[in-house]
Amino acid sequence: MPKYIPPEQPKVMQVIDIAFIVVAIFVALWLPLKLGLAGVSKAIDKIENPTWESLGQNPTMVGFWEKLGYDPTTAHDIIQNKFHYTWDITTLLVMVVVVVGYFIFLFRASDKEYREVIDEKFGDKK
Structure with missing residues (x-):
């Protein structure tokens, strides 16, 4: 059985990934302050x-x-x-729907990718 060799990402795309993550973290921390959702009362x-x-x-x-x-x-x-x-039931329900929806998406996408890796490594044995 051949050894699995993952695809390589070009250096330029690695830099773009890093820049995207830094910007995303900055916006995630800065935006709530700018919108008045966090910080001093x-x-x-x-x-x-x-x-x-x-x-x-x-x-x-x-x-x-x-x-x-x-x-x-x-x-x-x-x-x-x-x-x-302060909180209200609508905001709480929206947050619950978003978090649950994210986890459903995450598990389905992970399952699909997991199956693709298994098929690539071991072949389709269905």
């Missing part, structure tokens, strides 16, 4: 005349804030900048 829970107690800080935390040079007023925006997680 847009609303700060305001507290008038903040104190360490109203900000929910214990004495240990207060000590660290003061070592960093913050007082309740300057630390207010940092402490109150909280993520407000």
Whole structure:
């Protein structure tokens, strides 16, 4: 039985593959930030005349804030900048359909390619 020799990819196509992957990773990380889907929350829970107690800080935390040079007023925006997680059933269902659809596609494509490699290596024995 002859040893399987996979097809070789030209160097130019390897460079194009690498460039495509780098761009895809950059866009996948940058686009959610640009669209406002990730990153810092847009609303700060305001507290008038903040104190360490109203900000929910214990004495240990207060000590660290003061070592960093913050007082309740300057630390207010940092402490109150909280993520407000919201979701709805439609978004959840769309995500589930996309993920399940991707895995169905992945398994079918992998099965097809697996069968092609087996047929190439061992011949069609159906």
